[in-house]
Amino acid sequence: MKKLIESAVEKGAKALSEYDAKQLLSSYGIPVTRETLVQNIEEALAAARAIGYPVVLKACAAELMHKSESGAVAVGIRDDAHLREAYERVAAATDIALQGVLVQEMVEGQRELVVGLNRDPQFGPCVMVGLGGILTEVLKDVAFRVAPFDTAEALEMLDELRCRDMLDAFRGQAPADKAALCEALVAVGRIGLEHTAVAEIDINPIIIDPRGRIKSVDALVVLN
Ligand code: ADP
Ligand code: MG
Structure with a gap:
Protein backbone atom coordinates (compact mmCIF):
# COMPACT_ATOMS: atom_id res chain seq x y z
CA MET A 1 0.00 0.00 0.00
CA LYS A 2 2.94 2.27 0.64
CA LYS A 3 3.84 1.70 -3.04
CA LEU A 4 0.34 2.69 -4.15
CA ILE A 5 0.59 5.99 -2.29
CA GLU A 6 4.23 6.63 -3.26
CA SER A 7 3.61 6.07 -6.96
CA ALA A 8 0.58 8.38 -6.86
CA VAL A 9 2.66 11.05 -5.15
CA GLU A 10 5.49 10.60 -7.71
CA LYS A 11 2.99 11.09 -10.55
CA GLY A 12 1.95 14.34 -8.90
CA ALA A 13 -1.59 13.05 -8.23
CA LYS A 14 -3.64 15.14 -5.82
CA ALA A 15 -5.71 12.15 -4.74
CA LEU A 16 -6.17 8.40 -5.08
CA SER A 17 -8.96 7.13 -7.32
CA GLU A 18 -11.94 5.57 -5.56
CA TYR A 19 -10.63 2.14 -6.50
CA ASP A 20 -7.15 2.79 -5.06
CA ALA A 21 -8.57 4.54 -2.00
CA LYS A 22 -10.68 1.47 -1.22
CA GLN A 23 -7.67 -0.82 -1.68
CA LEU A 24 -5.93 1.24 0.99
CA LEU A 25 -8.94 1.11 3.34
CA SER A 26 -9.37 -2.61 2.75
CA SER A 27 -5.73 -3.30 3.58
CA TYR A 28 -6.51 -1.80 7.02
CA GLY A 29 -9.51 -4.08 7.44
CA ILE A 30 -12.13 -1.43 6.69
CA PRO A 31 -15.10 -3.02 4.87
CA VAL A 32 -15.54 -1.79 1.28
CA THR A 33 -17.83 -2.74 -1.59
CA VAL A 107 -25.50 -1.82 -1.04
CA GLU A 108 -29.04 -1.59 0.28
CA GLY A 109 -29.69 0.33 3.48
CA GLN A 110 -31.31 3.49 4.78
CA ARG A 111 -28.64 4.45 7.28
CA GLU A 112 -25.60 6.37 6.06
CA LEU A 113 -22.58 7.65 7.97
CA VAL A 114 -19.55 9.65 6.92
CA VAL A 115 -16.08 8.95 8.28
CA GLY A 116 -13.15 11.25 7.67
CA LEU A 117 -9.57 12.07 8.50
CA ASN A 118 -8.08 15.55 8.67
CA ARG A 119 -4.74 16.85 9.84
CA ASP A 120 -4.92 19.45 12.54
CA PRO A 121 -1.78 21.66 12.54
CA GLN A 122 -1.60 21.35 16.31
CA PHE A 123 -2.98 17.89 17.12
CA GLY A 124 -2.15 15.90 13.99
CA PRO A 125 -4.41 13.26 12.43
CA CYS A 126 -7.98 13.69 13.56
CA VAL A 127 -10.80 11.21 12.83
CA MET A 128 -14.38 12.29 12.29
CA VAL A 129 -17.61 10.30 12.24
CA GLY A 130 -20.99 11.77 11.50
CA LEU A 131 -24.46 11.34 10.12
CA GLY A 132 -24.34 10.89 6.34
CA GLY A 133 -26.86 11.28 3.56
CA ILE A 134 -28.86 14.32 2.54
CA LEU A 135 -28.98 15.77 6.07
CA THR A 136 -25.20 15.81 6.67
CA GLU A 137 -24.71 19.51 6.10
CA VAL A 138 -27.93 20.61 7.79
CA LEU A 139 -27.51 18.69 11.03
CA LYS A 140 -23.71 18.73 11.36
CA ASP A 141 -23.98 15.76 13.71
CA VAL A 142 -20.31 14.82 14.08
CA ALA A 143 -17.76 13.59 16.63
CA PHE A 144 -13.96 13.95 16.48
CA ARG A 145 -10.95 12.28 18.08
CA VAL A 146 -7.23 12.81 17.72
CA ALA A 147 -5.45 9.61 16.64
CA PRO A 148 -4.32 7.25 18.03
CA PHE A 149 -7.28 6.05 20.08
CA ASP A 150 -8.75 2.63 20.89
CA THR A 151 -12.11 1.01 20.16
CA ALA A 152 -13.50 2.03 23.59
CA GLU A 153 -12.82 5.64 22.65
CA ALA A 154 -14.37 5.04 19.22
CA LEU A 155 -17.52 3.74 20.93
CA GLU A 156 -17.69 6.99 22.88
CA MET A 157 -17.54 8.90 19.59
CA LEU A 158 -20.60 6.97 18.39
CA ASP A 159 -22.38 7.71 21.67
CA GLU A 160 -21.75 11.43 21.22
CA LEU A 161 -23.76 11.48 17.99
CA ARG A 162 -27.29 12.82 18.21
CA CYS A 163 -28.22 10.13 15.66
CA ARG A 164 -26.84 7.37 17.93
CA ASP A 165 -30.25 5.66 18.32
CA MET A 166 -30.17 5.08 14.56
CA LEU A 167 -27.32 2.62 15.22
CA ASP A 168 -29.62 0.40 17.29
CA ALA A 169 -32.45 -1.68 15.81
CA PHE A 170 -34.12 0.83 13.52
CA ARG A 171 -37.25 0.64 11.37
CA GLY A 172 -37.16 -3.11 11.12
CA GLN A 173 -33.42 -3.15 10.43
CA ALA A 174 -30.82 -4.87 12.62
CA PRO A 175 -28.54 -2.94 15.00
CA ALA A 176 -25.42 -1.64 13.29
CA ASP A 177 -22.24 -3.65 13.76
CA LYS A 178 -20.74 -1.13 16.18
CA ALA A 179 -17.63 -3.23 16.78
CA ALA A 180 -16.82 -3.10 13.05
CA LEU A 181 -17.58 0.60 13.00
CA CYS A 182 -15.25 1.24 15.95
CA GLU A 183 -12.48 -0.79 14.33
CA ALA A 184 -12.91 1.22 11.15
CA LEU A 185 -12.55 4.50 13.08
CA VAL A 186 -9.38 3.28 14.80
CA ALA A 187 -8.02 2.06 11.45
CA VAL A 188 -8.62 5.41 9.74
CA GLY A 189 -6.57 7.03 12.51
CA ARG A 190 -3.79 4.50 11.94
CA ILE A 191 -3.69 5.29 8.22
CA GLY A 192 -3.20 8.95 9.14
CA LEU A 193 -0.39 8.12 11.54
CA GLU A 194 1.37 5.67 9.21
CA HIS A 195 1.10 7.58 5.92
CA THR A 196 2.19 11.20 6.15
CA ALA A 197 1.47 11.62 2.42
CA VAL A 198 -2.24 11.21 3.16
CA ALA A 199 -3.65 14.67 3.78
CA GLU A 200 -7.32 13.79 4.08
CA ILE A 201 -9.72 10.84 3.92
CA ASP A 202 -13.41 11.10 3.17
CA ILE A 203 -15.50 7.92 3.32
CA ASN A 204 -18.84 9.22 2.17
CA PRO A 205 -20.95 7.28 2.66
CA ILE A 206 -20.54 4.20 4.79
CA ILE A 207 -23.89 2.43 4.42
CA ILE A 208 -25.36 0.30 7.22
CA ASP A 209 -27.31 -2.48 5.53
CA PRO A 210 -30.58 -3.96 6.86
CA ARG A 211 -28.59 -6.71 8.61
CA GLY A 212 -26.41 -4.12 10.35
CA ARG A 213 -23.25 -4.73 8.33
CA ILE A 214 -21.24 -1.66 7.40
CA LYS A 215 -19.66 -1.02 4.01
CA SER A 216 -17.74 1.93 2.54
CA VAL A 217 -19.39 2.62 -0.82
CA ASP A 218 -17.33 5.70 -1.69
CA ALA A 219 -13.88 6.80 -0.57
CA LEU A 220 -11.62 9.72 -1.34
CA VAL A 221 -7.99 9.93 -0.22
CA VAL A 222 -6.43 13.36 -0.76
CA LEU A 223 -2.63 13.47 -0.94
CA ASN A 224 -0.19 16.13 0.25
P1 ADP B 1 -19.63 11.12 -5.24
O1 ADP B 1 -18.23 11.18 -5.79
O2 ADP B 1 -20.55 12.01 -5.97
O3 ADP B 1 -19.66 11.34 -3.76
P2 ADP B 1 -20.55 8.40 -4.67
O4 ADP B 1 -19.69 7.25 -5.07
O5 ADP B 1 -20.58 8.73 -3.23
O6 ADP B 1 -20.14 9.65 -5.57
O7 ADP B 1 -22.02 8.08 -5.18
C1 ADP B 1 -23.09 9.01 -4.97
C2 ADP B 1 -24.20 8.39 -4.12
O8 ADP B 1 -24.69 7.21 -4.74
C3 ADP B 1 -23.73 7.94 -2.74
O9 ADP B 1 -23.78 9.00 -1.82
C4 ADP B 1 -24.71 6.83 -2.42
O10 ADP B 1 -25.92 7.37 -1.92
C5 ADP B 1 -24.98 6.22 -3.77
N1 ADP B 1 -24.09 5.06 -4.00
C6 ADP B 1 -22.85 5.08 -4.54
N2 ADP B 1 -22.31 3.85 -4.59
C7 ADP B 1 -23.23 3.01 -4.08
C8 ADP B 1 -23.27 1.59 -3.84
N3 ADP B 1 -22.27 0.79 -4.19
N4 ADP B 1 -24.40 1.09 -3.29
C9 ADP B 1 -25.43 1.88 -2.95
N5 ADP B 1 -25.45 3.21 -3.13
C10 ADP B 1 -24.37 3.79 -3.69
MG1 MG C 1 -19.54 10.13 -2.10
Whole structure:
Protein backbone atom coordinates (compact mmCIF):
# COMPACT_ATOMS: atom_id res chain seq x y z
CA MET A 1 0.00 0.00 0.00
CA LYS A 2 2.94 2.27 0.64
CA LYS A 3 3.84 1.70 -3.04
CA LEU A 4 0.34 2.69 -4.15
CA ILE A 5 0.59 5.99 -2.29
CA GLU A 6 4.23 6.63 -3.26
CA SER A 7 3.61 6.07 -6.96
CA ALA A 8 0.58 8.38 -6.86
CA VAL A 9 2.66 11.05 -5.15
CA GLU A 10 5.49 10.60 -7.71
CA LYS A 11 2.99 11.09 -10.55
CA GLY A 12 1.95 14.34 -8.90
CA ALA A 13 -1.59 13.05 -8.23
CA LYS A 14 -3.64 15.14 -5.82
CA ALA A 15 -5.71 12.15 -4.74
CA LEU A 16 -6.17 8.40 -5.08
CA SER A 17 -8.96 7.13 -7.32
CA GLU A 18 -11.94 5.57 -5.56
CA TYR A 19 -10.63 2.14 -6.50
CA ASP A 20 -7.15 2.79 -5.06
CA ALA A 21 -8.57 4.54 -2.00
CA LYS A 22 -10.68 1.47 -1.22
CA GLN A 23 -7.67 -0.82 -1.68
CA LEU A 24 -5.93 1.24 0.99
CA LEU A 25 -8.94 1.11 3.34
CA SER A 26 -9.37 -2.61 2.75
CA SER A 27 -5.73 -3.30 3.58
CA TYR A 28 -6.51 -1.80 7.02
CA GLY A 29 -9.51 -4.08 7.44
CA ILE A 30 -12.13 -1.43 6.69
CA PRO A 31 -15.10 -3.02 4.87
CA VAL A 32 -15.54 -1.79 1.28
CA THR A 33 -17.83 -2.74 -1.59
CA ARG A 34 -16.99 -5.74 -3.76
CA GLU A 35 -15.88 -4.16 -6.99
CA THR A 36 -13.96 -4.67 -10.22
CA LEU A 37 -12.22 -2.08 -12.36
CA VAL A 38 -13.02 -2.75 -16.04
CA GLN A 39 -11.87 -1.34 -19.38
CA ASN A 40 -14.74 -2.25 -21.72
CA ILE A 41 -18.36 -3.34 -21.79
CA GLU A 42 -17.54 -7.05 -22.11
CA GLU A 43 -15.48 -6.92 -18.91
CA ALA A 44 -18.26 -4.89 -17.28
CA LEU A 45 -20.88 -7.54 -18.14
CA ALA A 46 -18.67 -10.33 -16.79
CA ALA A 47 -17.98 -8.38 -13.58
CA ALA A 48 -21.67 -7.58 -13.04
CA ARG A 49 -22.62 -11.24 -13.45
CA ALA A 50 -19.88 -12.29 -11.02
CA ILE A 51 -20.88 -9.68 -8.41
CA GLY A 52 -24.61 -10.18 -9.01
CA TYR A 53 -27.22 -7.59 -9.97
CA PRO A 54 -28.13 -4.95 -8.88
CA VAL A 55 -24.79 -3.20 -9.40
CA VAL A 56 -23.46 0.36 -9.49
CA LEU A 57 -21.26 1.79 -12.26
CA LYS A 58 -18.85 4.67 -11.73
CA ALA A 59 -16.26 6.39 -13.86
CA CYS A 60 -12.99 6.05 -11.96
CA ALA A 61 -10.02 8.44 -12.01
CA ALA A 62 -7.84 10.13 -9.42
CA GLU A 63 -8.89 13.54 -10.71
CA LEU A 64 -12.58 12.72 -10.48
CA MET A 65 -13.45 13.80 -6.95
CA HIS A 66 -17.17 14.62 -7.22
CA LYS A 67 -18.54 11.90 -9.41
CA SER A 68 -22.31 12.28 -9.21
CA GLU A 69 -22.10 15.99 -10.05
CA SER A 70 -20.46 14.98 -13.34
CA GLY A 71 -22.98 12.23 -14.09
CA ALA A 72 -20.31 9.61 -13.48
CA VAL A 73 -22.40 7.39 -11.15
CA ALA A 74 -25.23 5.02 -12.14
CA VAL A 75 -26.93 3.14 -9.30
CA GLY A 76 -29.49 0.34 -9.31
CA ILE A 77 -28.45 -1.36 -12.54
CA ARG A 78 -30.73 -4.39 -12.80
CA ASP A 79 -29.67 -6.36 -15.87
CA ASP A 80 -27.35 -6.61 -18.88
CA ALA A 81 -29.40 -4.26 -21.07
CA HIS A 82 -29.48 -1.62 -18.36
CA LEU A 83 -25.73 -2.08 -17.84
CA ARG A 84 -24.94 -1.52 -21.54
CA GLU A 85 -26.91 1.72 -21.56
CA ALA A 86 -25.41 2.98 -18.26
CA TYR A 87 -21.86 2.04 -19.31
CA GLU A 88 -22.03 4.30 -22.37
CA ARG A 89 -23.33 7.15 -20.26
CA VAL A 90 -20.87 6.82 -17.37
CA ALA A 91 -17.79 6.25 -19.58
CA ALA A 92 -18.63 9.42 -21.56
CA ALA A 93 -19.51 11.56 -18.53
CA THR A 94 -16.14 13.28 -18.27
CA ASP A 95 -13.18 14.34 -20.41
CA ILE A 96 -10.79 13.19 -17.69
CA ALA A 97 -8.72 10.15 -18.71
CA LEU A 98 -10.17 7.21 -16.78
CA GLN A 99 -8.35 4.54 -14.82
CA GLY A 100 -11.38 2.45 -15.80
CA VAL A 101 -15.02 1.99 -14.95
CA LEU A 102 -15.92 0.55 -11.56
CA VAL A 103 -18.54 -2.18 -11.36
CA GLN A 104 -19.56 -2.54 -7.73
CA GLU A 105 -22.17 -4.23 -5.61
CA MET A 106 -25.20 -2.11 -4.82
CA VAL A 107 -25.50 -1.82 -1.04
CA GLU A 108 -29.04 -1.59 0.28
CA GLY A 109 -29.69 0.33 3.48
CA GLN A 110 -31.31 3.49 4.78
CA ARG A 111 -28.64 4.45 7.28
CA GLU A 112 -25.60 6.37 6.06
CA LEU A 113 -22.58 7.65 7.97
CA VAL A 114 -19.55 9.65 6.92
CA VAL A 115 -16.08 8.95 8.28
CA GLY A 116 -13.15 11.25 7.67
CA LEU A 117 -9.57 12.07 8.50
CA ASN A 118 -8.08 15.55 8.67
CA ARG A 119 -4.74 16.85 9.84
CA ASP A 120 -4.92 19.45 12.54
CA PRO A 121 -1.78 21.66 12.54
CA GLN A 122 -1.60 21.35 16.31
CA PHE A 123 -2.98 17.89 17.12
CA GLY A 124 -2.15 15.90 13.99
CA PRO A 125 -4.41 13.26 12.43
CA CYS A 126 -7.98 13.69 13.56
CA VAL A 127 -10.80 11.21 12.83
CA MET A 128 -14.38 12.29 12.29
CA VAL A 129 -17.61 10.30 12.24
CA GLY A 130 -20.99 11.77 11.50
CA LEU A 131 -24.46 11.34 10.12
CA GLY A 132 -24.34 10.89 6.34
CA GLY A 133 -26.86 11.28 3.56
CA ILE A 134 -28.86 14.32 2.54
CA LEU A 135 -28.98 15.77 6.07
CA THR A 136 -25.20 15.81 6.67
CA GLU A 137 -24.71 19.51 6.10
CA VAL A 138 -27.93 20.61 7.79
CA LEU A 139 -27.51 18.69 11.03
CA LYS A 140 -23.71 18.73 11.36
CA ASP A 141 -23.98 15.76 13.71
CA VAL A 142 -20.31 14.82 14.08
CA ALA A 143 -17.76 13.59 16.63
CA PHE A 144 -13.96 13.95 16.48
CA ARG A 145 -10.95 12.28 18.08
CA VAL A 146 -7.23 12.81 17.72
CA ALA A 147 -5.45 9.61 16.64
CA PRO A 148 -4.32 7.25 18.03
CA PHE A 149 -7.28 6.05 20.08
CA ASP A 150 -8.75 2.63 20.89
CA THR A 151 -12.11 1.01 20.16
CA ALA A 152 -13.50 2.03 23.59
CA GLU A 153 -12.82 5.64 22.65
CA ALA A 154 -14.37 5.04 19.22
CA LEU A 155 -17.52 3.74 20.93
CA GLU A 156 -17.69 6.99 22.88
CA MET A 157 -17.54 8.90 19.59
CA LEU A 158 -20.60 6.97 18.39
CA ASP A 159 -22.38 7.71 21.67
CA GLU A 160 -21.75 11.43 21.22
CA LEU A 161 -23.76 11.48 17.99
CA ARG A 162 -27.29 12.82 18.21
CA CYS A 163 -28.22 10.13 15.66
CA ARG A 164 -26.84 7.37 17.93
CA ASP A 165 -30.25 5.66 18.32
CA MET A 166 -30.17 5.08 14.56
CA LEU A 167 -27.32 2.62 15.22
CA ASP A 168 -29.62 0.40 17.29
CA ALA A 169 -32.45 -1.68 15.81
CA PHE A 170 -34.12 0.83 13.52
CA ARG A 171 -37.25 0.64 11.37
CA GLY A 172 -37.16 -3.11 11.12
CA GLN A 173 -33.42 -3.15 10.43
CA ALA A 174 -30.82 -4.87 12.62
CA PRO A 175 -28.54 -2.94 15.00
CA ALA A 176 -25.42 -1.64 13.29
CA ASP A 177 -22.24 -3.65 13.76
CA LYS A 178 -20.74 -1.13 16.18
CA ALA A 179 -17.63 -3.23 16.78
CA ALA A 180 -16.82 -3.10 13.05
CA LEU A 181 -17.58 0.60 13.00
CA CYS A 182 -15.25 1.24 15.95
CA GLU A 183 -12.48 -0.79 14.33
CA ALA A 184 -12.91 1.22 11.15
CA LEU A 185 -12.55 4.50 13.08
CA VAL A 186 -9.38 3.28 14.80
CA ALA A 187 -8.02 2.06 11.45
CA VAL A 188 -8.62 5.41 9.74
CA GLY A 189 -6.57 7.03 12.51
CA ARG A 190 -3.79 4.50 11.94
CA ILE A 191 -3.69 5.29 8.22
CA GLY A 192 -3.20 8.95 9.14
CA LEU A 193 -0.39 8.12 11.54
CA GLU A 194 1.37 5.67 9.21
CA HIS A 195 1.10 7.58 5.92
CA THR A 196 2.19 11.20 6.15
CA ALA A 197 1.47 11.62 2.42
CA VAL A 198 -2.24 11.21 3.16
CA ALA A 199 -3.65 14.67 3.78
CA GLU A 200 -7.32 13.79 4.08
CA ILE A 201 -9.72 10.84 3.92
CA ASP A 202 -13.41 11.10 3.17
CA ILE A 203 -15.50 7.92 3.32
CA ASN A 204 -18.84 9.22 2.17
CA PRO A 205 -20.95 7.28 2.66
CA ILE A 206 -20.54 4.20 4.79
CA ILE A 207 -23.89 2.43 4.42
CA ILE A 208 -25.36 0.30 7.22
CA ASP A 209 -27.31 -2.48 5.53
CA PRO A 210 -30.58 -3.96 6.86
CA ARG A 211 -28.59 -6.71 8.61
CA GLY A 212 -26.41 -4.12 10.35
CA ARG A 213 -23.25 -4.73 8.33
CA ILE A 214 -21.24 -1.66 7.40
CA LYS A 215 -19.66 -1.02 4.01
CA SER A 216 -17.74 1.93 2.54
CA VAL A 217 -19.39 2.62 -0.82
CA ASP A 218 -17.33 5.70 -1.69
CA ALA A 219 -13.88 6.80 -0.57
CA LEU A 220 -11.62 9.72 -1.34
CA VAL A 221 -7.99 9.93 -0.22
CA VAL A 222 -6.43 13.36 -0.76
CA LEU A 223 -2.63 13.47 -0.94
CA ASN A 224 -0.19 16.13 0.25
P1 ADP B 1 -19.63 11.12 -5.24
O1 ADP B 1 -18.23 11.18 -5.79
O2 ADP B 1 -20.55 12.01 -5.97
O3 ADP B 1 -19.66 11.34 -3.76
P2 ADP B 1 -20.55 8.40 -4.67
O4 ADP B 1 -19.69 7.25 -5.07
O5 ADP B 1 -20.58 8.73 -3.23
O6 ADP B 1 -20.14 9.65 -5.57
O7 ADP B 1 -22.02 8.08 -5.18
C1 ADP B 1 -23.09 9.01 -4.97
C2 ADP B 1 -24.20 8.39 -4.12
O8 ADP B 1 -24.69 7.21 -4.74
C3 ADP B 1 -23.73 7.94 -2.74
O9 ADP B 1 -23.78 9.00 -1.82
C4 ADP B 1 -24.71 6.83 -2.42
O10 ADP B 1 -25.92 7.37 -1.92
C5 ADP B 1 -24.98 6.22 -3.77
N1 ADP B 1 -24.09 5.06 -4.00
C6 ADP B 1 -22.85 5.08 -4.54
N2 ADP B 1 -22.31 3.85 -4.59
C7 ADP B 1 -23.23 3.01 -4.08
C8 ADP B 1 -23.27 1.59 -3.84
N3 ADP B 1 -22.27 0.79 -4.19
N4 ADP B 1 -24.40 1.09 -3.29
C9 ADP B 1 -25.43 1.88 -2.95
N5 ADP B 1 -25.45 3.21 -3.13
C10 ADP B 1 -24.37 3.79 -3.69
MG1 MG C 1 -19.54 10.13 -2.10
